[in-house]
Amino acid sequence: xxxxxxxxxxxxxxxxxxxxxxxxxxxxxxxxxxxxxxxxxxxxxxxxxxxxxxxxxxxxxxxxxxxxxxxxxxxxxxxxxxxxxxxxxxxxxxxxxxxxxxxxxxxxxxxxxxxxxxxxxxxxxxxxxxxxxxxxxxxxxxxxxxxxxxxxxxxxxxxxxxxxxxxxxxxxxxxxxxxxxxxxxxxxxxxxxxxxxxxxxxxxxxxxxxxxxxxxxxxxxxxxxxxxxxxxxxxxxxxxxxxxxxxxxxxxxxxxxxxxxxxxxxxxxxxxxxxxxxxxxxxxxxxxxxxxxxxxxxxxxxxxxxxxxxxxxxxxxxxxxxxxxxxxx
Numbered sequence: 001x002x003x004x005x006x007x008x009x010x011x012x013x014x015x016x017x018x019x020x021x022x023x024x025x026x027x028x029x030x031x032x033x034x035x036x037x038x039x040x041x042x043x044x045x046x047x048x049x050x051x052x053x054x055x056x057x058x059x060x061x062x063x064x065x066x067x068x069x070x071x072x073x074x075x076x077x078x079x080x081x082x083x084x085x086x087x088x089x090x091x092x093x094x095x096x097x098x099x100x101x102x103x104x105x106x107x108x109x110x111x112x113x114x115x116x117x118x119x120x121x122x123x124x125x126x127x128x129x130x131x132x133x134x135x136x137x138x139x140x141x142x143x144x145x146x147x148x149x150x151x152x153x154x155x156x157x158x159x160x161x162x163x164x165x166x167x168x169x170x171x172x173x174x175x176x177x178x179x180x181x182x183x184x185x186x187x188x189x190x191x192x193x194x195x196x197x198x199x200x201x202x203x204x205x206x207x208x209x210x211x212x213x214x215x216x217x218x219x220x221x222x223x224x225x226x227x228x229x230x231x232x233x234x235x236x237x238x239x240x241x242x243x244x245x246x247x248x249x250x251x252x253x254x255x256x257x258x259x260x261x262x263x264x265x266x267x268x269x270x271x272x273x274x275x276x277x278x279x280x281x282x283x284x285x286x287x288x289x290x291x292x293x294x295x296x297x298x299x300x301x302x303x304x305x306x307x308x309x310x311x312x313x314x315x316x317x318x319x320x321x322x323x324x325x326x327x328x329x
Contacts, residue, residue, distance in 0.1 A: 007137065024070075032065075034266070046061060069108060070108070075112075078114075090105060094278070110300065140313065155203075169191065213244045220236060229261075249306050250301065250302035254298050256291060260288065
């Protein structure tokens with residue numbers, strides 16, 4: 001398994017190097033992060049040595065955070081240099097279960113392609129996985145079969161209604177009750193995106209396990225993320241997520257570059273984090289200015305431990321980790 005993992009990482013690097021991508025090596029510690037209500041972070045501290053007590057404030061004690069994704073640094077490189085790039089690195093997310101398909105410490109692959117939108121990144125991702133299947137000894141002998149489906153179509157097939165037919169919270173609450181997820185009154189105070197998440201987890205995601213590999217595309221714009229938006233009336237985000245055997249593997253955006261939209265997202269997410277975060281953290285100031293300087297591009301974040309698990313035919317990521325966290329606790 002060590003050899004198999006090494007071969008996968010080698011082929012991933014070769015795939016991007018052959019296409020002219022810059023490989024980056026960014027810090028694991030950050031002084032501020034992008035607020036994301038769906039995850040918690042690890043906090044640590046820099047403590048200055050006693051002999052530097054008389055030195056400048058730049059050497060002062062400060063709080064730092066282990067990055068949940070290298071995005072905070074990669075977008076600065078793209079803005080400054082306008083290059084397609086990739087990185088394989090350890091990332092950290094707190095309050096995660098261990099074993100099975102989760103680990104608080106995991107390996108992330110992020111790649112950003114200048115001039116690509118999310119559709120072009122979908123094709124590139126298929127090419128990457130197909131290469132791993134055909135070149136890595138011990139991987140699946142038959143290449144993955146890829147399917148594409150919109151979020152609207154997925155709800156129609158898995159839950160019995162198109163998501164676009166439910167603009168109000170009460171509409172989703174009706175379907176949650178119809179599908180046996182609780183009484184309508186239980187959801188009277190729920191926000192639209194919370195009900196959407198409830199239905200996604202209990203109806204759509206289990207249905208996705210019937211696919212070898214499926215790209216779930218065009219997420220509703222009401223679910224906040226830093227992807228560009230399209231459409232009138234029922235608006236969607238240029239976003240897809242890849243599931244393999246029902247396991248989420250990768251997340252992709254056509255990157256939002258409108259400074260106002262990015263800063264609005266940051267502000268709204270921070271407001272929610274202020275009330276819900278178990279580990280509060282500082283937020284990057286005016287991240288919209290960074291994104292506005294980026295050329296048009298698309299970014300993908302992929303969980304490499306999960307991908308290797310699927311390619312190796314294993315059922316848990318512990319089976320493909322050299323030192324599973326469950327063995328260290």
